[in-house]
Amino acid sequence: MYATERQQQILGIAREAGRVEVKDLAEQLDVTPETVRRDLTSLERLGLVRRMHGGAIPVERLGFEPGIADRESVHAAEKERIAKRALDELPEEGSILLDAGTTTVRLAEMLPTDRELTVVTHALPVATILATRPGITLHLVGGTVRGRTLAAVGHWAQRQLADIHVDVAFLGTNGLTVEHGLTTPDLAEAAVKRALTAAAQRVVVLADRTKLGRVDFAQVAPLSTVDTLITDTGVDPELLGDLERHVRVVTA
Numbered sequence: 001m002y003a004t005e006r007q008q009q010i011l012g013i014a015r016e017a018g019r020v021e022v023k024d025l026a027e028q029l030d031v032t033p034e035t036v037r038r039d040l041t042s043l044e045r046l047g048l049v050r051r052m053h054g055g056a057i058p059v060e061r062l063g064f065e066p067g068i069a070d071r072e073s074v075h076a077a078e079k080e081r082i083a084k085r086a087l088d089e090l091p092e093e094g095s096i097l098l099d100a101g102t103t104t105v106r107l108a109e110m111l112p113t114d115r116e117l118t119v120v121t122h123a124l125p126v127a128t129i130l131a132t133r134p135g136i137t138l139h140l141v142g143g144t145v146r147g148r149t150l151a152a153v154g155h156w157a158q159r160q161l162a163d164i165h166v167d168v169a170f171l172g173t174n175g176l177t178v179e180h181g182l183t184t185p186d187l188a189e190a191a192v193k194r195a196l197t198a199a200a201q202r203v204v205v206l207a208d209r210t211k212l213g214r215v216d217f218a219q220v221a222p223l224s225t226v227d228t229l230i231t232d233t234g235v236d237p238e239l240l241g242d243l244e245r246h247v248r249v250v251t252a
Contacts, residue, residue, distance in 0.1 A: 006031070007039045011048055014058045019210055021055035023236070053177070053213030054236035078208045078232035078252075083107040085230050085252035086170060089204045094118070094167040097196050098126045100151035100189075101172025103206040105129065111136065120166060120199075122152040122192060139164075146189065153188040161195035169200030173207050175214035176229070178246055182220035190218035202227045209235040212243070223247055 001009075006029060013028075014020045022040070026033045040056045043049045049056040083106035090096065093116050098104050100123035108129045111117065115135060121127055122141035130136050141160045143152030171193060175183040182205065184190050197203050203226050212235055223246050230250045231240075243249050 001029075003039065003042075006035075007043055010036070010039055011043060011058065014049055014056060019052075019055060019057050021236075023054070025055075052215075053239045055213075057214070078234065079103040079106055079206075081252040082206050082208060082230050082232060083110055085250060086204060086206055087112070089168060089170075089202075089228060089230075090115075090117070091167040095120065095164075097121065097166050097169035097200055098123065099169070099171045099193065099196055100126070100149045101206070103208070104170055104172050107170060107206065118166075120161075120164060122157050122161075124150040124152075143192075144188075146186070148186075149189065151189065151192070153186075153192045157192050158195045161192070161199050164199050166200050168202045168204055169196045171196060171203060171205045171226075173205055173211055173220065175216040176205065176207055176212050176223070177215055178223055178242055180215045180219065181222040181224075182226070183214075183216035184218050184220055185216045187218045190220045193220045197221050197225050204228045204230065206230050208232050212236075213239050 010020060010025060022033050022036045025036045040049060040051055044051050047059060049058050079102060083103055086107050087110060095118035098108055098119060098121040105125050108126045113134050117135060118137045119130055120139040120141060122143065127138060127140045130138050141152050141157050143154040143157030145152055173182045174185055184193065205226050207229065209232050212231060226247050228248045228250060229243065230252060233251045240249065
């Protein structure tokens with residue numbers, strides 16, 4: 001296969017999947033990782049992809065934020081393991097914040113019923129799960145509901161979050177890097193996520209490997225605000241080592 005043919009194939013895979021990883025492409029195309037990296041560099045020079053740590057994203061997906069229904073089945077097994085591992089970060093008794101997102105929804109489903117917990121959330125799917133759960137005192141933050149995430153955003157939400165302090169905040173993120181910290185495509189969502197981090201004694205981020213090494217449009221908070229990152233075991237070892245120098249990382 002000529003280089004141009006291989007690059008077209010890589011571009012097609014990237015556009016279909018939304019992201020490609022060097023190690024997966026090397027195995028799929030039976031070439032070395034170095035060859036894949038050169039191909040991705042060529043595609044980036046043509047303005048067709050944006051290089052990220054360990055892979056690349058097609059430019060048409062940059063700034064694109066899929067809705068909950070589209071994200072629900074993506075890396076479902078990894079999200080299940082991450083949510084299960086996050087249970088170890090719960091206080092015995094006390095208060096937590098649950099951010100919007102498919103992994104935090106899984107965590108809400110797994111919350112134990114053998115302890116008293118106060119839960120604050122701005123996410124409608126999380127609230128729906130916990131509204132009648134025994135042992136849970138639920139506080140729903142109001143605001144303008146975003147259709148893509150079903151989360152309340154805006155000044156109402158920020159003002160309510162400014163009035164509280166919880167033991168642990170469990171956050172989702174669209175992107176996470178050492179240099180740029182936590183990022184997300186939407187400015188209003190980013191502002192509420194910042195309010196979530198400010199309202200918590202400890203911040204635990206739940207993010208599968210596709211979020212790591214990626215930078216999105218709106219800045220949320222630097223990595224120094226995060227106490228623990230829980231991710232899956234498929235994360236690139238080089239990236240994992242880089243992150244571990246700045247934050248406690250748990251793999252599930």
